[in-house]
Amino acid sequence: MQAIALILLDSGSSRLLSLSTVDLVIIALYFVAVLGIGFYLKRYTKTGEDFFLAGREMTAWVAGLSFLAANLGSLELIGWAAASYQYGILATHWYWIGAIPAMLFLGLVMIPFYYISKTHSVPGYLKLRFGEPARALSAITFGLMTILMSGINMYSMALIMKVILGWDINVSIWISSITVALYVFLGGLLSAIFNEVLQFVLIWLGALLIAILGLIEAGGWSGVKERIAHNTLNNLTGATGASYTHLWSTLGSFSDNPMGIHWIGIVFGLGWVISFGYWTTDFLVVQRVIAAKDLRSARMAPIIGAAFKMMVPLIVILPGLLGLALLPDKLVGESQAVATGAHSYNEVLPLMLARYCGPGLLGLGITALIAGFMSGMAGNISAFATVWTYDIYRPLIRKTASDAHYVSMGRWCTLFGALVSIGTAYLVMHFLSIMDYVQALFSFFIAPLFGTVLLGMLWKRATPWGGFWGLLAGTVSSIAMWAWVKLDPTALRYVALSPQAKDMAENMYRGLWSWLICVAVTVMVSMVTAPKPVSELSGLVYGCTTLPVEDQVDLWRRPGFWACVVAVVFVLLNIIFW
Amino acid sequence: MHRLDMISIWFFIGALLLIYGVLILGAGLYELAAPPTHPVVLANLHAGVWWGALLIVLGGFYTIWFRPKREP
Numbered sequence: 001m002q003a004i005a006l007i008l009l010d011s012g013s014s015r016l017l018s019l020s021t022v023d024l025v026i027i028a029l030y031f032v033a034v035l036g037i038g039f040y041l042k043r044y045t046k047t048g049e050d051f052f053l054a055g056r057e058m059t060a061w062v063a064g065l066s067f068l069a070a071n072l073g074s075l076e077l078i079g080w081a082a083a084s085y086q087y088g089i090l091a092t093h094w095y096w097i098g099a100i101p102a103m104l105f106l107g108l109v110m111i112p113f114y115y116i117s118k119t120h121s122v123p124g125y126l127k128l129r130f131g132e133p134a135r136a137l138s139a140i141t142f143g144l145m146t147i148l149m150s151g152i153n154m155y156s157m158a159l160i161m162k163v164i165l166g167w168d169i170n171v172s173i174w175i176s177s178i179t180v181a182l183y184v185f186l187g188g189l190l191s192a193i194f195n196e197v198l199q200f201v202l203i204w205l206g207a208l209l210i211a212i213l214g215l216i217e218a219g220g221w222s223g224v225k226e227r228i229a230h231n232t233l234n235n236l237t238g239a240t241g242a243s244y245t246h247l248w249s250t251l252g253s254f255s256d257n258p259m260g261i262h263w264i265g266i267v268f269g270l271g272w273v274i275s276f277g278y279w280t281t282d283f284l285v286v287q288r289v290i291a292a293k294d295l296r297s298a299r300m301a302p303i304i305g306a307a308f309k310m311m312v313p314l315i316v317i318l319p320g321l322l323g324l325a326l327l328p329d330k331l332v333g334e335s336q337a338v339a340t341g342a343h344s345y346n347e348v349l350p351l352m353l354a355r356y357c358g359p360g361l362l363g364l365g366i367t368a369l370i371a372g373f374m375s376g377m378a379g380n381i382s383a384f385a386t387v388w389t390y391d392i393y394r395p396l397i398r399k400t401a402s403d404a405h406y407v408s409m410g411r412w413c414t415l416f417g418a419l420v421s422i423g424t425a426y427l428v429m430h431f432l433s434i435m436d437y438v439q440a441l442f443s444f445f446i447a448p449l450f451g452t453v454l455l456g457m458l459w460k461r462a463t464p465w466g467g468f469w470g471l472l473a474g475t476v477s478s479i480a481m482w483a484w485v486k487l488d489p490t491a492l493r494y495v496a497l498s499p500q501a502k503d504m505a506e507n508m509y510r511g512l513w514s515w516l517i518c519v520a521v522t523v524m525v526s527m528v529t530a531p532k533p534v535s536e537l538s539g540l541v542y543g544c545t546t547l548p549v550e551d552q553v554d555l556w557r558r559p560g561f562w563a564c565v566v567a568v569v570f571v572l573l574n575i576i577f578w
Numbered sequence: 579m580h581r582l583d584m585i586s587i588w589f590f591i592g593a594l595l596l597i598y599g600v601l602i603l604g605a606g607l608y609e610l611a612a613p614p615t616h617p618v619v620l621a622n623l624h625a626g627v628w629w630g631a632l633l634i635v636l637g638g639f640y641t642i643w644f645r646p647k648r649e650p
Contacts (some may be wrong), residue, residue, distance in 0.1 A: 194587045360605035
């Protein structure tokens with residue numbers, strides 16, 4: 001998020017890279033491939049189940065890789081590589097503690113309820129559990145957030161292409177978004193998922209070479225640490241050497257690490273509310289999992305995703321650290337880069353690409369960035385089409401229509417969503433301050449939604465009105481806290497517990513408060529309103545649902561076993577890089 | 579996927595990687611034969627050659643393994 005804002009500030013740099021003919025052929029072939037897949041899959045998307053849920057036929061691997069790819073946008077690659085150059089290995093927390101526990105929790109605890117209830121969406125689950133008001137509130141806020149985020153990402157991507165390659169912003173916006181809209185229009189979620197798996201492979205093959213060659217040049221991990229220690233000796237922040245290459249040992253004090261953060265914020269703010277809220281209730285990612293062919297595949301998908309998520313720092317964080325260790329010129333913040341003409345943090349990944357990649361490889365690297373953008377945008381567009389059609393249009397506008405009508409609505413909605421995203425992109429181009437508002441949207445809606453869904457699944461006493469008022473109170477309180485700090489910056493000491501808190505810390509604390517308020521209001525209202533009969537909670541709530549037992553399944557096929565394996569590796573990695 | 583007539587996604591991935599491998603290997607071999615004036619860092623490792631070869635092997639394997647089967 002922060003990286004997007006930083007990228008937006010930089011629009012005046014000259015291009016970093018020049019592409020050869022073979023690079024352009026590689027990029028063009030990529031566009032041909034994704035469109036070809038869309039045209040090919042159109043014949044398989046005839047019903048609503050096909051278009052919106054890919055026929056619920058995805059294997060665990062396909063659903064798992066798609067689940068991860070929908071989150072792996074190009075801004076993720078560029079932004080977090082920049083963050084690791086700036087803050088060191090601490091950026092890895094967003095990939096490990098900020099993702100792995102939540103993904104395992106999704107697979108083991110929450111997926112059975114999403115899947116058994118046969119819901120089409122997260123708002124759809126709220127309808128089944130809490131009724132129409134909770135669904136409508138959740139669907140409208142999700143639709144708004146998704147489409148705006150898509151536009152922001154689109155503009156940021158176009159700006160990156162301008163900075164790196166000198167491409168015209170308008171051309172980048174229109175070509176990339178029309179391509180995505182077209183293949184989702186044709187093949188729906190099936191096409192989005194197929195292309196996300198392709199994009200996932202390309203992202204890895206395009207970015208992994210930087211890590212391999214960088215480690216060779218630096219003389220391995222020990223060489224990287226030595227060079228970073230040397231290069232950060234005169235760092236003005238006071239954070240030097242080990243603080244850039246250790247995950248936890250410098251988090252005992254705000255002043256001992258380059259991020260200025262405390263372990264409590266990382267564990268409870270990032271590791272709990274923000275991470276669990278995003279990975280377990282954001283329909284953008286959950287949609288990929290509920291498209292799995294059976295419950296076991298649906299439970300395995302986030303666990304497979306978690307295993308790969310643990311490795312993503314290899315292609316995102318390590319290149320940033322290698323840049324810090326190896327690049328001859330020191331990179332600077334955006335404002336300083338604009339003033340001095342130096343390279344900014346956001347250029348570390350393209351600079352590393354240019355450092356090692358000749359013709360052909362450079363095309364593959366740029367294709368990886370474009371693939372990242374498209375996978376993220378396709379995720380937004382397909383999730384928006386589903387929520388609009390099933391959770392807004394059908395219940396609120398046209399309740400009785402044929403399945404073919406809703407499929408048609410979903411198809412046109414993908415084009416409409418893409419056009420609104422393009423409109424948002426142009427709006428951002430002219431009013432950069434919109435960024436502040438849109439970034440805040442994410443924290444407004446996700447944290448309270450997590451409280452509502454969690455209580456809905458685990459506490460059978462939660463009532464329909466409890467769910468609705470809890471969600472509304474959490475959302476409104478989050479917006480109120482944000483507005484309070486905007487109007488009176490000294491309020492930061494109450495909201496974020498520190499007057500020095502940065503945006504990221506403020507978002508974490510605001511998310512934590514709004515989650516607590518949502519939970520408290522849900523509990524209080526539930527205690528004074530009538531609950532649903534237990535018979536209506538079957539398949540929706542823990543304790544009222546018969547979950548399939550896996551006694552007869554081989555150990556190595558059980559999601560619980562693989563979740564334990566991932567959890568052990570997760571703990572070991574944190575100890576190794578402590 | 580249980581729709582038997584549907585081509586596997588891994589076939590598409592394999593085919594694209596195979597083509598990419600040929601292009602990147604070709605570009606790497608050309609650079610080997612005619613070194614550029616301003617080579618990239620570690621150009622002596624000829625990354626384009628072995629990365630292209632790796633893509634050909636990976637792509638070839640997936641293309642063959644997941645190729646569309648004809649009905650008997």
